[in-house]
Amino acid sequence: xxxxxxxxxxxxxxxxxxxxxxxxxxxxxxxxxxxxxxxxxxxxxxxxxxxxxxxxxxxxxxxxxxxxxxxxxxxxxxxxxxxxxxxxxxxxxxxxxxxxxxxxxxxxxxxxxxxxxxxxxxxxxxxxxxxxxxxxxxxxxxxxxxxxxxxxxxxxxxxxxxxxxxxxxxxxxxxxxxxxxxxxxxxxxxxxxxxxxxxxxxxxxxxxxxxxxxxxxxxxxxxxxxxxxxxxxxxxxxxxxxxxxxxxxxxxxxxxxxxxxxxxxxxxxxxxxxxxxxxxxxxx
Amino acid sequence: xxxxxxxxxxxxxxxxxxxxxxxxxxxxxxxxxxxxxxxxxxxxxxxxxxxxxxxxxxxxxxxxxxxxxxxxxxxxxxxxxxxxxxxxxxxxxxxxxxxxxxxxxxxxxxxxxxxxxxxxxxxxxxxxxxxxxxxxxxxxxxxxxxxxxxxxxxxxxxxxxxxxxxxxxxxxxxxxxxxxxxxxxxxxxxxxxxxxxxxxxxxxxxxxxxxxxxxxxxxxxxxxxxxxxxxxxxxxxxxxxxxxxxxxxxxxxxxxxxxxxxxxxxxxxxxxxxxxxxxxxxxxxxxxxxxxxxxxxxxxxxxxxxxxxxxxxxxxxxxxxxxxxxxxxxxx
Numbered sequence: 186x187x188x189x190x191x192x193x194x195x196x197x198x199x200x201x202x203x204x205x206x207x208x209x210x211x212x213x214x215x216x217x218x219x220x221x222x223x224x225x226x227x228x229x230x231x232x233x234x235x236x237x238x239x240x241x242x243x244x245x246x247x248x249x250x251x252x253x254x255x256x257x258x259x260x261x262x263x264x265x266x267x268x269x270x271x272x273x274x275x276x277x278x279x280x281x282x283x284x285x286x287x288x289x290x291x292x293x294x295x296x297x298x299x300x301x302x303x304x305x306x307x308x309x310x311x312x313x314x315x316x317x318x319x320x321x322x323x324x325x326x327x328x329x330x331x332x333x334x335x336x337x338x339x340x341x342x343x344x345x346x347x348x349x350x351x352x353x354x355x356x357x358x359x360x361x362x363x364x365x366x367x368x369x370x371x372x373x374x375x376x377x378x379x380x381x382x383x384x385x386x387x388x389x390x391x392x393x394x395x396x397x398x399x400x401x402x403x404x405x406x407x408x409x410x411x412x413x414x415x416x417x418x419x420x421x422x423x424x425x426x427x428x429x430x431x432x433x434x435x436x437x438x439x440x441x442x443x444x445x446x447x448x449x450x451x452x453x454x455x456x457x458x459x460x461x462x463x464x465x466x467x468x469x
Numbered sequence: 470x471x472x473x474x475x476x477x478x479x480x481x482x483x484x485x486x487x488x489x490x491x492x493x494x495x496x497x498x499x500x501x502x503x504x505x506x507x508x509x510x511x512x513x514x515x516x517x518x519x520x521x522x523x524x525x526x527x528x529x530x531x532x533x534x535x536x537x538x539x540x541x542x543x544x545x546x547x548x549x550x551x552x553x554x555x556x557x558x559x560x561x562x563x564x565x566x567x568x569x570x571x572x573x574x575x576x577x578x579x580x581x582x583x584x585x586x587x588x589x590x591x592x593x594x595x596x597x598x599x600x601x602x603x604x605x606x607x608x609x610x611x612x613x614x615x616x617x618x619x620x621x622x623x624x625x626x627x628x629x630x631x632x633x634x635x636x637x638x639x640x641x642x643x644x645x646x647x648x649x650x651x652x653x654x655x656x657x658x659x660x661x662x663x664x665x666x667x668x669x670x671x672x673x674x675x676x677x678x679x680x681x682x683x684x685x686x687x688x689x690x691x692x693x694x695x696x697x698x699x700x701x702x703x704x705x706x707x708x709x710x711x712x713x714x715x716x717x718x719x720x721x722x723x724x725x726x727x728x729x730x731x732x733x734x735x736x737x738x739x740x741x742x743x744x745x746x747x748x749x750x751x752x753x754x755x756x757x758x759x760x761x762x763x764x765x766x767x768x769x770x771x772x773x774x775x776x777x778x779x780x781x782x783x784x785x786x787x788x789x790x791x792x793x794x795x796x797x798x799x800x801x
Binding site: 260263264267268270271274275278279282295296299300304308309311312313316317319320321323324328428429430431432433434435436437438440441444445448449451452455456459 | 654661770778797
C-alpha cells in the first residue's frame with residue numbers, strides 16, 4: 186500500500202505551509218461543528234425530547250463516582266463555598282490591616298457578583314458537566330456507537346451535541362443560583378462567625394452595594410459560558426480518536442480549551458457590560 | 470476499582486475453599502513484589518486476612534461453631550467487598566498510594582529519565598494555556614478593581630491590587646488549574662490506558678515497582694513544574710495588568726509600578742510558591758491514583774480523567790482556603 190504514491194514537489198515548502206494551514210482547517214471544522222450544533226437545536230426539541238430530559242437529570246445529579254459525593258450540585262456548591270470563605274478570609278484580614286474591615290460585606294457584594302462567581306461557575310461547569318460529556322461522547326466514538334446512531338437514522342449531532350448544549354443551559358440556571366447563594370452565605374459566615382464582625386455592619390454594606398442589575402448580568406454571563414463550554418466539550422468528545430488513552434487526552438484538551446474560552450467570554454462580556462463607566466457609584 | 474474488588478473477593482474465596490489455607494498470595498503475583506520489598510497497599514486487606522486468620526476456612530467448611538473474632542473478620546471481608554464501601558476504600562487506597570509514593574521518593578533507583586520527560590511534557594502542554602488563562606483572568610481582575618478605585622479617586626494604587634491579586638490568588642490557582650487540566654489529565658489517561666492493557670501488572674511481574682518507576686517521577690514533575698509555572702503566571706499576569714491599566718484605563722505607568730509592592734512583599738511570594746507546589750503535588754497524586762485504579766475499558770478511562778479533573782479542582786479549592794488562612798497569618 187505504501188508504494189505507488191509519487192513524492193510530491195516542493196516537499197519542504199509544503200510541510201512549512203501545511204502545518205499552519207492544517208491548524209486553520211481544524212478551526213474551520215470546529216466552527217462548522219458549532220454551527221451545525223446550534224442549527225440542529227430545533228431538531229433536538231422536535232425529535233429527541235425524551236433524551237433531553239434524561240440528559241438534564243443526568244447532568245444535574247451526575248453519575249458514577251461523582252454521584253456518590255453529591256453530584257454536580259455538590260461540586261459547584263463546594264467550589265463557590267470555598268471561594269466565598271476565601272473572600273471572607275482575605276478580605277477581612279486585608280481590610281483590617283487598613284482599619285476598614287467593615288467593607289468586607291462590600292467586597293462580597295462587588296467581587297463575588299462581578300468576578301468570582303462567573304469564573305468559578307465556569308471552572309466547575311467545565312470540570313463536571315463538560316468533562317463528563319467529553320468522556321461519554323469520546324467513549325461512544327471509540328466504541329463506534331456514534332456511527333451506529335448514524336446508521337440507524339438518528340441525527341447524531343442533534344441527538345448527542347445539541348441536546349447536551351440545551352441541557353447544559355437549562356441545568357446551569359439552578360446551579361448558578363446555588364453557586365451565588367453559597368458564595369454569599371459562606372463569605373458572611375466567615376466574616377461574622379469566624380472573625381466576629383457584627384452581622385448588622387456586614388449586612389448594611391452588603392445590601393448597600395449589592396446591585397440587582399449586576400446580578401442579572403452575572404446570570405447572563407453564566408448562560409453564555411455554559412453554551413460555549415458545552416459546545417467545546419461536545420466537539421472534543423465527538424472527534425476523539427486513539428483508543429482509551431485518546432478519550433482521556435480528549436478530556437484533558439477539552440478542559441484546557443473550555444477553561445480558556447470561558448474566561449475570555451467572561452472578560453469580554455464584562456468589558457461590554459460594565460464598559461468604561463463601570464456602572465458603579467460609591468457615593469450613591 | 471473493579472479490579473481490586475475482584476481481587477479482594479477472590480482472596481476471600483481462597484481463604485474459605487482451601488483448608489488448611491496456606492498464606493498464598495491472591496493472584497500469585499505479589500510474592501515477587503513482596504520479596505523485593507515493595508509494599509502494595511491495594512492488596513493489603515487480602516494478605517492480612519489470609520495471614521492473621523488462618524482458621525477461617527476450617528470454620529466455614531467444617532460447620533464448627535465460629536468464634537466471635539472469626540465472624541467479625543468474615544463480616545469485615547464482606548463489608549469491604551460490598552459496593553457501599555467503595556468510596557471509603559477509594560479514599561483509603563489514595564492515602565495508601567500517597568504514603569507509598571512519599572516513602573519511595575528518596576529510595577533508589579530514582580527514575581531520572583522518566584522524571585525529566587514528564588517535566589518537559591507537563592511544561593510543554595501547560596505553558597501556552599497558562600498564559601492564555603492568566604492574561605484574561607488578570608485583566609478581568611484589574612478591570613473590576615480599577616472601576617472601584619477610580620471611583621474612590623485612588624487610581625494610583627492600581628498596581629497594589631494587581632500585585633496582591635496576582636501573587637496571592639491568581640498565580641497559584643491558575644497554575645494548578647492548567648497543570649491539572651492539561652498535565653494531570655494526560656498523566657491519568659496515559660496511566661489508565663497502561664492499566665487497562667495490564668502493563669502495570671507486567672511491570673510487577675518483572676519485579677519493577679510501578680509506583681517507583683511511574684508514579685514518583687510524575688508526581689514530582691507535577692510539583693516542580695507547578696512551582697516554576699506559577700512564576701511565569703505572576704510575571705505574565707502583571708504585564709497583562711500593566712498593559713491593560715496603562716493603555717486602556719489610563720493609569721499612570723510610574724504610579725502603577727511604584728505601588729506594586731505596597732502590600733505585597735517577599736513573604737507573600739514565598740507563600741504563593743509553597744501553595745503552587747502543594748497544589749501540584751496533590752494534582753499529581755490524584756491523577757496517578759485515578760490512573761492506576763482504572764477499570765472498565767475506554768469509558769472507564771474517560772470517567773477516570775473526568776474524576777481527576779473534578780477531584781483536583783475540589784482539592785485545590787479546599788487546600789487554597791487552608792493555605793490562604795495560614796498565609797494571611799504569616800504575612801500580615
